Amino acid sequence: MIDDLKNLKGLREYIRNSNLRYREAILDYYKKLGERLGFTVRENSSVIKNGVNFGRLDIVWLEPNIAFAVEFGGFDEILKHLWRLVEFSPGIAVLVLSSRSECRANKVSELVEKSEITREIRSRVMILDVTEGKIVREPLKEN
Numbered sequence: 001m002i003d004d005l006k007n008l009k010g011l012r013e014y015i016r017n018s019n020l021r022y023r024e025a026i027l028d029y030y031k032k033l034g035e036r037l038g039f040t041v042r043e044n045s046s047v048i049k050n051g052v053n054f055g056r057l058d059i060v061w062l063e064p065n066i067a068f069a070v071e072f073g074g075f076d077e078i079l080k081h082l083w084r085l086v087e088f089s090p091g092i093a094v095l096v097l098s099s100r101s102e103c104r105a106n107k108v109s110e111l112v113e114k115s116e117i118t119r120e121i122r123s124r125v126m127i128l129d130v131t132e133g134k135i136v137r138e139p140l141k142e143n
Contacts, residue, residue, distance in 0.1 A: 001064060004033060005094060005126060008133045015130075023070055026096055026130065027058055030068050034061040047088045054087045055080060065091035074102040078111075085125075086117060092124050092139050098131040105129040105136040112137065 011029050018025040027043070034041040040062040047054040059068040067090040069081035078097075085093040097105040105127050112118045112125050127137040 001037065002092075002139070004037065005066075005092070006128075006135055006138075008128065008130065008135070011130065012133060023072065026070050027068075030059050030094075030096075034059070034066075037061075039063045047084045049087050054084045057084055057088060060088075060090070066094060067092075068094045068096065070096040071103075072098045072101040078103045078108055082108075082112070082118060086121055089121060090124065092126060093121055095125065095127045097127060097129055097136075099129050100131050105132075109137040 011026065014029040015022060015025040018028065020028055031041050031043060042060045042062060044056045044058070045060045046056050057067045058070050060066070067085055067088055069085060071077050071081050078095075081095065085095075095105075095108065097103070097108060099105055109127050112122055112127070118125070123140040125137055126135070126139050128134075129136050
């Protein structure tokens with residue numbers, strides 16, 4: 001399953017052949033991938049803990065507990081996604097970023113590694129740079 005998540009070539013081909021806008025094509029790719037793998041997929045799922053709504057996650061695969069966040073904006077937007085992921089605490093948190101955005105994927109990886117806030121999910125974070133077509137950070141093998 002991790003190999004499916006890391007298939008950036010397949011993602012790139014899907015985006016190219018899709019009639020959807022870039023971000024929507026990425027979300028559709030991971031939605032359909034989860035469905036093809038037999039998982040229950042939820043889109044725009046709210047993260048609510050102790051009565052507080054932290055916002056929505058782009059996509060969640062329920063059975064393996066994998067959450068996806070796609071963001072091409074600035075640092076503030078990345079922090080919102082990270083906070084939601086920390087609160088949701090998935091088995092694997094996949095951040096899909098772009099090296100052309102304001103917030104570089106390698107800087108986000110550094111933030112995940114060094115921030116005390118992300119300590120609980122640090123070993124379960126995967127960061128993909130779709131522009132460069134590379135995996136910036138992989139979850140530890142035990143997950």
